[in-house]
Amino acid sequence: MSKKYLHILSFDGLSKVDIEKMKKFPTFSKFYENASGCINVKSVYPSLTYCAHASISTGVYPNNHGIINNTKMQMNRVSPDWHWYEKDIKVPTFQEVANKAGYSILSILWPVTAGSKNIKYNMPEVMANRKWQNQIMVSLISGSPLFQIEMNSKFGKLRNGISEPELDNFSHASFLYSISKYKPDINMVHYIDLDSQRHDYGFDSKEANDALKRLDGRLEDLIKKLKKEGIYEDSVIVVLGDHSSRDIHSKIYLNTLFNKEKLLSKCEDGTISSYKVVCKSSDGSAYIYADNEVSDDKILEIINPLVENNIIEKIYISQEAGEFGADSNCRFMLEAAEGYFFANPVREKVIMTSEESTKYNEKLYRNNHGFSPYTKKDYETVFLVSGKGIKKGVFIDDMNLVDEGPTFAAILGLDMKNVDGRVLEELLED
Ligand SMILES: [Zn+2]
Known part of the structure; x- marks a missing residue:
C-alpha cells in the first residue's frame, strides 16, 4: 500500500445539528463537499467523553472496553480520578493495532491515553488530582516526556490552565508543529473548546457558536499545513464528534x-x-x-x-x-x-x-451530556472522512461510534479483531 497519513480530529461535543451551521463556514463547507460519512452517528450510553472515545478507539461498547463512566467509583472524593490511563481499557485499541503494524502515532489530549506504550508522541489528557501532585510532572510522566517538554517550552505561553480556547490554541499549535517536524503516520487531536463553551454558556450560545467557527479555522490550518509539507495528497482527514448535549x-x-x-x-x-x-x-x-x-x-x-x-x-x-x-x-x-x-x-x-x-x-x-443516545431526540453526532482512498459524497443513514476504530484500521489496510462495530466499507475505494 502506498504511503498514507491519517489525521483524526475529535471536536468534543459536535452534534449533528451543528452541521447546518458549519456548512456555511469556508473550510468546512469545502471539506464536507468532498467527504463521505454520516451525520447521524449514535453515541454510547452513557454519552460521556471517555466512554465515547474509548469506543471510538476500540470499536466496542463501554461494557466491553471497561470505561463505563468518565470517573472512577471514588464516592468519598469530591473530585474522583478519571479513567485517564490506557491500562483501564480492557481490549486492544486502534492505536495498539496501528503501532504493532509499524505506524508512528502523535496524540494530543486524546482521552484515555495516559501511560500509552503505543503512542510515540503523546501528550495525554490527565489531571493532577492529589494535593501533592504537580500538573507538569503528572503530564510528563504519563506521556512522552521530552516531546511534552518541547511543546511546553515552545507553546506553553498559549495556555491558561484548562480555560478555553487557550488550551485548544496550545493543543493546535503543538499538533501542527509536530506534524511538520516529526511527520507521524497517524495524528490524533482532541479539541475541547466547543464542549467547554456549551457546559458554561449553553448549546446555542454565542460562545459555543464562536467555538464552532474556531474549529473551522483549525481545520483550515491543518489543510494548509499538509499542503505546505507536501503530504496533503497522501492524507486522509477525519472530523468526528463524541456526543451531543442538552441545556439543563x-x-x-x-x-x-x-x-x-x-x-x-x-x-x-x-x-x-x-x-x-x-x-x-x-x-x-x-x-x-x-x-x-x-x-x-x-x-x-x-x-x-x-x-x-x-x-x-x-x-x-x-x-x-x-x-x-x-x-x-x-x-x-x-x-x-x-x-x-x-x-x-x-x-x-x-x-x-x-x-x-x-x-x-x-x-x-448550563449544558451537559451523558444522556441516552437511544431516547433523546437529535442527540446524534457526526463522522466525516475525506482524502486518499476515500469515496466522495457517500453518506450513510446511521452508524455507531464503534464503527470508527475498525474503519480507521481499514483505511490503513489493518484489521481490528473481535469488535462490536463494522468497517464502513461503502466509504472506502477498492
Ligand atoms: Zn465529549
Whole structure:
C-alpha cells in the first residue's frame, strides 16, 4: 500500500445539528463537499467523553472496553480520578493495532491515553488530582516526556490552565508543529473548546457558536499545513464528534434520599463515606449500585416519585443497561428527564438549580451530556472522512461510534479483531 497519513480530529461535543451551521463556514463547507460519512452517528450510553472515545478507539461498547463512566467509583472524593490511563481499557485499541503494524502515532489530549506504550508522541489528557501532585510532572510522566517538554517550552505561553480556547490554541499549535517536524503516520487531536463553551454558556450560545467557527479555522490550518509539507495528497482527514448535549437547569442529588433512608453515610463535605445503595452520576444518566441485602422494591420505592414528577425519564434494570452497552453490574441505570442531570453529593435538597449548587463550590453547568443516545431526540453526532482512498459524497443513514476504530484500521489496510462495530466499507475505494 502506498504511503498514507491519517489525521483524526475529535471536536468534543459536535452534534449533528451543528452541521447546518458549519456548512456555511469556508473550510468546512469545502471539506464536507468532498467527504463521505454520516451525520447521524449514535453515541454510547452513557454519552460521556471517555466512554465515547474509548469506543471510538476500540470499536466496542463501554461494557466491553471497561470505561463505563468518565470517573472512577471514588464516592468519598469530591473530585474522583478519571479513567485517564490506557491500562483501564480492557481490549486492544486502534492505536495498539496501528503501532504493532509499524505506524508512528502523535496524540494530543486524546482521552484515555495516559501511560500509552503505543503512542510515540503523546501528550495525554490527565489531571493532577492529589494535593501533592504537580500538573507538569503528572503530564510528563504519563506521556512522552521530552516531546511534552518541547511543546511546553515552545507553546506553553498559549495556555491558561484548562480555560478555553487557550488550551485548544496550545493543543493546535503543538499538533501542527509536530506534524511538520516529526511527520507521524497517524495524528490524533482532541479539541475541547466547543464542549467547554456549551457546559458554561449553553448549546446555542454565542460562545459555543464562536467555538464552532474556531474549529473551522483549525481545520483550515491543518489543510494548509499538509499542503505546505507536501503530504496533503497522501492524507486522509477525519472530523468526528463524541456526543451531543442538552441545556439543563437543575441537578438531581439522589444520594440525599438514600442518606435519609439510612442506606448511605456521608462526610461533612457531602461525599459518601459508606453505602448499601449509592447513585453514581454519569451526568445525564446515573448508575445505582447496591448490596444484595437491599431489595429492588426498596430502591424503586425511593426513586419512583422522581419518575412520577418527570425528573427521571426512565429506570432501566441491569440487563437493559448491559444491552445498551453500559455497565450491567449496576442494579439500575437512570436516565434524567430533559433539563436535569445527576450529581453525587448528599445535599439538603434532592433537586437544586445549577445556580443554587454553586454555593457548594460546584461548577455552574448550563449544558451537559451523558444522556441516552437511544431516547433523546437529535442527540446524534457526526463522522466525516475525506482524502486518499476515500469515496466522495457517500453518506450513510446511521452508524455507531464503534464503527470508527475498525474503519480507521481499514483505511490503513489493518484489521481490528473481535469488535462490536463494522468497517464502513461503502466509504472506502477498492
Ligand atoms: Zn465529549
